[in-house]
Amino acid sequence: MTEAATRHKPGTPCWVSLMVHGLPATQDFYGALFNWDFHPGPRQLGPYVRAMLDGKEVAGLGQLPPDHHLPVAWTTYLATDDADATAETIRHCGGTVGVGPLDAAEAGRLAIGSDPGGAVFGVWQAAAHLGIATAGAPGTPVWNELVTRETTAVGKFYQAVFGYESTPAASSDADRSTLCLDGRAVASLHGVGAALPRDRGAHWMTYFEVADTDEAARRVAELGGQVLEQPREARTGRLATVADPEGAVFTIVRSAR
Template identity: 75%
Template sequence: MTEAATRRVPGAPCWVSLIVHGLSATQDFYSQLFGWEFRPGPEQLGPYVRALLHGKEVAGIGQLPPDRHLPIAWTTYFATKDADVTAEAIRSCGGTVAVGPIVAGSAGRMALASDPGGAVFGVWQAAEHLGTALAGTPGTPVWNELVTRETASVAKFYQAVFGFETEAVVSADFDYQTLHLRGRPVAALHGVGHGLPRDRGPHWMTYFQVADTDEAAARVTGLGGRVLHAPRDTPSGRLATVADPEGAVFTVVRPPED
């Protein structure tokens, strides 16, 4: 079990959050799946809780206003020193800023945006809340990957906005680029062409670490969720793509042994 770094390198994924219709039922689902406990988050965000594991914050869950009908999805947040500068860069590079930047109490400032392909992501300028405070243990976010049509054009967007260096996997039938900061891989872009789900479009996928992928997938089903892609072995570990009872899609993965 390792604690995540304190203040993130600008551009690094630093937080994941989910906005749902049924906050209480969603807390029950993730509590039983990952062992999360919860405490209230910034009131400025409406009904909102932070998920804790071993007393450390690992994710956020909020509640949609009753009259709002937005796609239910996990959102990846990227660290920034200045949310206003990043928001302006997003706009100038062909993205859209949908919310903010706004103040989230004493926690920090945030914005919600989408890249030119329409994939939604968040921007986080930390004050008191630095982001995910635990890594390397089951129940924590372990990876973030953009599932999109093709990576070439959208890679330029993320390079320009966040300063990523990219490293492409050279393969005729595999469109994949890893995003690096200071020489370390922090996220990836995966072009799937016509394999993109018609009901979702381009989207950021959150990977959560688990001790046993098959057991976690079975538990998702038992708790009212769905398994979208059955457990399978990959170079990144044994993983399964699943959805919670409200349809938020995520991946559970047991990383390979070192």
């Protein structure tokens, strides 16, 4: 298991969180799939728990208010040293801020925004809670990719807000690019054109490491989820796109070593 950095550089994906309608059932699903256990999170966020793996924080799960009928989806949080300044930059660069900035008790300060293409993401200014505390083992978030209509304009947005360098994919027939900080790849953009799902629109996709992609996909189905794209080989490893019982989509991957 590789220990994550204690404090994430601004722009680095530092946390993933999921808001659902049935928190206990969702805990059961992910606990069985990823071997997570759960500790209470900040009370200001309503019913909220932190998913733990071997005593290290890896993700958050929360309960939506009964009158909220929002799509259930994993949210990628990007690190910042100043959530208020980042929120202002998001607005200035053509994005929107729908929540915050607001304090999450002593844990930190957050905002939820969306890019010009409509993809929702979070901003996290760490205080007591630094974000994902471990990486590399099965059950940990391993990658984040923005799935959008086209990458050129939205890529400029993320570069302006977070200071990324963008590297286009080597293949000329794919609208893909990698976002880097100080020469290190931290996330990717994938333009899919008309193939963008109508029911989801542009979105950030969370990849979770697994020991065996095929077995994990079978386990998703056994636990009441769905396998949306069967296990397949990719440059980054063997992966499958799946959804939990409430419909939150994520990718499981056995990374190439």
